[in-house]
Amino acid sequence: MKHLLLLSFLLISFSAVTVSAELKIGIVDVNKIIKEAPQTISANKKLEKEFGSRTEKLKAKIQALQADEKKYQKEALTLSDDQKDKTEKSFQQRRIEVQRLERELREDMDLRRREEIGDLQEKINQTIDKIAADEKYDLILYNGIAFASENVDITSRIIKNLGGVDNKVEDKKVLKDTPKTKKDAAE
Numbered sequence: 001m002k003h004l005l006l007l008s009f010l011l012i013s014f015s016a017v018t019v020s021a022e023l024k025i026g027i028v029d030v031n032k033i034i035k036e037a038p039q040t041i042s043a044n045k046k047l048e049k050e051f052g053s054r055t056e057k058l059k060a061k062i063q064a065l066q067a068d069e070k071k072y073q074k075e076a077l078t079l080s081d082d083q084k085d086k087t088e089k090s091f092q093q094r095r096i097e098v099q100r101l102e103r104e105l106r107e108d109m110d111l112r113r114r115e116e117i118g119d120l121q122e123k124i125n126q127t128i129d130k131i132a133a134d135e136k137y138d139l140i141l142y143n144g145i146a147f148a149s150e151n152v153d154i155t156s157r158i159i160k161n162l163g164g165v166d167n168k169v170e171d172k173k174v175l176k177d178t179p180k181t182k183k184d185a186a187e
Helices: 001-020 030-036 038-078 081-134 153-161 165-177 181-185
Strands: 025-028 140-141
Touching: 001 038, 025 081, 025 153, 030 081, 030 153, 038 081, 038 140, 081 140
Parallel strands: 025 140
Antiparallel strands: none
């Protein structure tokens, strides 16, 4: 009985010690990182450059089709039924072609965007792992968080480590560094 009582006391003491040890927890808003990371901006520019010519060609085809349809509507009264049918079939084929090109472009862009985001996600995970190890975090969570105070939100640090600028810190710095008077500006 004494052994059982002593064992219970030790377990309770050990539990109290481990509960009282402070856990270091961090929260990361991955969507914010993906929006604000410099890699996202460069990836978007890269995708615009990569798909720009295809996008412009598609826009030109759409504009040409619309112009031809407008012209056809004006001339439709003077055309024979055979010419109308032939022209309408041609327009239908061109619309189908434009829709196919648009769908292919969108699919290709989505595929490339997912590749770029996958690369960024890998960098985000590496950065989170590095910060967790360097700052000795016990737990870092992301996605699906209903609420997190600014005390545990480390999103800004992740963006900063990825090479971006933390907007909150930057805004405060700009306000702090802005001279209040002309005399302060001269100094």
